[in-house]
Amino acid sequence: MFELVIGLEIHLKINSEKKLFCACRNLQDFIKTQPNSNICPVCTWQPWSLPVLQRWAVEKSLLLWRALKCSFNNPSLFDRKSYFYPDLPLGYQITQFYKPYGKEWTVSFYNESYSNSTNVGIHALQIETDTAKTIHDGDDSFIDFNRACTPLVEIVTKPDFRSADEVTNFLKEIQRIARFNNIGDADLEKWQMRVDVNLSIRPTGQKEYWTRVEIKNINTFSNIKAAIHVEYARQLEILQQWDTVTQQTRRWDAESWTTILMRSKEDALDYRYFPEPDLPPLLLDETILDAMNTSELVIPADFIQLYVETFGFHKEYINVLIGSPVMHRYFHAMLLHDFEPKSIVKWLAGPIAAYCKEHFVEIDALPFDQEKMIRFLRLIQSHAITNSQAKIVMKEMLATGDDPDSIVSAHKFDEAWLSEEQLMEIISSVIQKNPDAVSDYQGGKDTAIKFLMWQVMRDTKGQVPHTIILEKLTTSLS
Numbered sequence: 001m002f003e004l005v006i007g008l009e010i011h012l013k014i015n016s017e018k019k020l021f022c023a024c025r026n027l028q029d030f031i032k033t034q035p036n037s038n039i040c041p042v043c044t045w046q047p048w049s050l051p052v053l054q055r056w057a058v059e060k061s062l063l064l065w066r067a068l069k070c071s072f073n074n075p076s077l078f079d080r081k082s083y084f085y086p087d088l089p090l091g092y093q094i095t096q097f098y099k100p101y102g103k104e105w106t107v108s109f110y111n112e113s114y115s116n117s118t119n120v121g122i123h124a125l126q127i128e129t130d131t132a133k134t135i136h137d138g139d140d141s142f143i144d145f146n147r148a149c150t151p152l153v154e155i156v157t158k159p160d161f162r163s164a165d166e167v168t169n170f171l172k173e174i175q176r177i178a179r180f181n182n183i184g185d186a187d188l189e190k191w192q193m194r195v196d197v198n199l200s201i202r203p204t205g206q207k208e209y210w211t212r213v214e215i216k217n218i219n220t221f222s223n224i225k226a227a228i229h230v231e232y233a234r235q236l237e238i239l240q241q242w243d244t245v246t247q248q249t250r251r252w253d254a255e256s257w258t259t260i261l262m263r264s265k266e267d268a269l270d271y272r273y274f275p276e277p278d279l280p281p282l283l284l285d286e287t288i289l290d291a292m293n294t295s296e297l298v299i300p301a302d303f304i305q306l307y308v309e310t311f312g313f314h315k316e317y318i319n320v321l322i323g324s325p326v327m328h329r330y331f332h333a334m335l336l337h338d339f340e341p342k343s344i345v346k347w348l349a350g351p352i353a354a355y356c357k358e359h360f361v362e363i364d365a366l367p368f369d370q371e372k373m374i375r376f377l378r379l380i381q382s383h384a385i386t387n388s389q390a391k392i393v394m395k396e397m398l399a400t401g402d403d404p405d406s407i408v409s410a411h412k413f414d415e416a417w418l419s420e421e422q423l424m425e426i427i428s429s430v431i432q433k434n435p436d437a438v439s440d441y442q443g444g445k446d447t448a449i450k451f452l453m454w455q456v457m458r459d460t461k462g463q464v465p466h467t468i469i470l471e472k473l474t475t476s477l478s
């Protein structure tokens, strides 16, 4: 039997105000921008220009470094990684290699159902520049420098992943950290997070690694999973034919569902890394570190732990809360009003999440404000309306934005649907049919009333508010 051995190189685009080494804006979406409209001599790499490190990118990457709780080199150093490509006309990329910014540490992340967590070793975290972008149009090719010199954080993991699921779960954790702390949108489809997968296989239980293959720049979770499965099968087939896997760089082709050879053997040596002479060491002084240590930071994994262990939420609830920072903040704003956590999340993950999905909006764009939501939850908390009535009220609030109290009055939910006489008849009959529960209650067992309540609720088809039933029932039994 063979097992998968995977290490990742993740490039995360950070949303700092400026590019990494010049004062040009750091755009997040290039599609709507005129090519080469946001450039200067530095980011088009004119021979006489010099890079100047901009603080914005450093601050954003510091947040990531803190959220991942890693150790770091202070100072860290910049290096040149030499290679030529049309979108890198200078012939080298400025990165960190010999002394990167974040170093050796371990990060734990949850599995898909949030029932377990796994650890992965991180080899390095470094800041580097992105390249320009090549645009192909028929037989012509163009270079757009808007993206050139924008900052990326590269996270290099150890070969600690053993399955495609572990890989995607870890990537989701990185994505959440980036989104919750406004470090970047980390949208794979917009190439704001790009992933290189280093994959080898080896006999299960063996310690030494076999030759790895790098699959470059895969850009959706489903493509990452597919690429891993396909490459695993390819390597397995080679071994079954008593052949050996050769070190290669391949790319994923989603159309043919295969990995395609780009180039063979490529080692660090091929890049001729050497220290960047135009940039001083990056030294973070105490003032910067103090400011960073006191700034607010959201660690999604800590919230997942709270949801699982303290609130007992299931996977679907957690997915909704942790899937959007805005939803997450809304939930915590509601928690401040002493509602039972499940009674809040039930509505957020149910009709409200469905509304947001249908209308392509976040929860802050609902037709009603937080005050109305609080009043709605209070109606449920005080049992003034039944569960089925609450569903109707929420539906109308989402459709009209109306106040929950006026919806309740309009539907006469605050009145019993049957006459008092009819209700008293049902109550008397329940009391008559359940002498044991009645004597338990009268003997001091308070919980027995819940059983009687349930009987009345069933016989009144859930249409009479709990508060009214409880009041009538206790009066009849006293």
Ligand SMILES: [Zn+2]
Binding pocket: 019, 022, 023, 024, 038, 039, 040, 041, 042, 043, 044, 149
């Ligand atoms: Zn520039």
